[in-house]
Amino acid sequence: MPNIKSAKKRVRVSEKRRLRNKAYKTFFKNRIKEVLKAIENKEPKEVVLELTRKAQAAIDKAVSKRVIHKNQGARRKARLFEKVNEYLRTLETTQE
Incomplete structure (x- = not known):
């Protein structure tokens, strides 16, 4: 545990950001x-296109x-679209 005030704040901020980032990642992966x-x-x-x-949008928001x-976002979208x-x-x- 840090003793310096600014280091304590960095720990708090880092944890908050980590949780926020984790939520975004979970969202777009789902x-x-x-x-x-x-x-x-x-x-x-129609269903597949709507979900796509x-x-x-979720990947773009995470980017x-x-x-x-941004390259990881582009790669994930490219693989999904493929x-x-x-x-x-x-x-x-099959319809023909």
Whole structure:
């Protein structure tokens, strides 16, 4: 435990920020999982696209709050969109 006043404050601030960052990370990770689960359960196209939009917004918010680096956000979105697009292509081929 620190003895200096400013160091004590840094501990308090760091803990507060850690918890806030953890909440943002949990939020966007859960949004991504919802999309993947919808794909796994073969949900309709509209549902998957809506969940994807929400996941994208959550990732963008985490990037804007500097919880994750912008490149990590871009990578996560790219990987998610890759899976969504693959799923949508399979839906189109089964409808034909």
